[in-house]
Amino acid sequence: xxxxxxxxxxxxxxxxxxxxxxxxxxxxxxxxxxxxxxxxxxxxxxxxxxxxxxxxxxxxxxxxxxxxxxxxxxxxxxxxxxxxxxxxxxxxxxxxxxxxxxxxxxxxxxxxxxxxxxxxxxxxxxxxxxxxxxxxxxxxxxxxxxxxxxxxxxxxxxxxxxxxxxxxxxxxxxxxxxxxxxxxxxxxxxxxxxxxxxxxx
Numbered sequence: 001x002x003x004x005x006x007x008x009x010x011x012x013x014x015x016x017x018x019x020x021x022x023x024x025x026x027x028x029x030x031x032x033x034x035x036x037x038x039x040x041x042x043x044x045x046x047x048x049x050x051x052x053x054x055x056x057x058x059x060x061x062x063x064x065x066x067x068x069x070x071x072x073x074x075x076x077x078x079x080x081x082x083x084x085x086x087x088x089x090x091x092x093x094x095x096x097x098x099x100x101x102x103x104x105x106x107x108x109x110x111x112x113x114x115x116x117x118x119x120x121x122x123x124x125x126x127x128x129x130x131x132x133x134x135x136x137x138x139x140x141x142x143x144x145x146x147x148x149x150x151x152x153x154x155x156x157x158x159x160x161x162x163x164x165x166x167x168x169x170x171x172x173x174x175x176x177x178x179x180x181x182x183x184x185x186x187x188x189x190x191x192x193x194x195x196x197x198x199x200x201x
Contacts, residue, residue, distance in 0.1 A: 084116070144175055
């Protein structure tokens with residue numbers, strides 16, 4: 001079994017989402033000892049934003065690509081294959097300004113590929129990633145679970161992964177982290193309890 005662990009927080013060791021995503025992975029490994037973990041830190045090893053150059057590189061015949069296009073295509077394909085070959089994904093997704101980090105959006109743009117992770121049919125789009133499990137660690141300074149402000153974060157991620165065929169999708173929430181020391185401690189403790197007792201009960 002292969003687990004892909006993604007972190008996207010820009011806060012390094014101060015990140016709540018990193019702390020919790022690592023707890024999820026450790027708990028998973030404790031109950032699935034045969035798991036091979038692949039780690040990708042989107043903050044320290046960031047993908048470039050998806051651009052016209054990205055599309056041009058993919059659309060240029062192999063023999064006509066310049067050096068920059070070759071690197072772009074190789075990076076994109078490696079990112080996609082890393083996702084496709086994984087059985088389980090653990091994604092640290094903090095909320096920045098009511099949405100996901102731009103680094104995580106750049107990764108999403110590399111894995112949402114027509115013909116690879118979804119396809120269009122006469123009756124509509126069909127996801128091609130069924131059978132994968134995705135656990136998302138959602139952290140935020142404010143309180144957004146079940147609120148309209150979740151539309152660019154939790155709701156966005158639900159729509160995306162459902163679109164590509166993922167039906168086994170779970171969230172670990174730690175919100176209200178900026179509401180004072182007590183609120184932060186309670187939110188982190190609740191998230192750790194969820195990881196230990198609910199996800200892997």
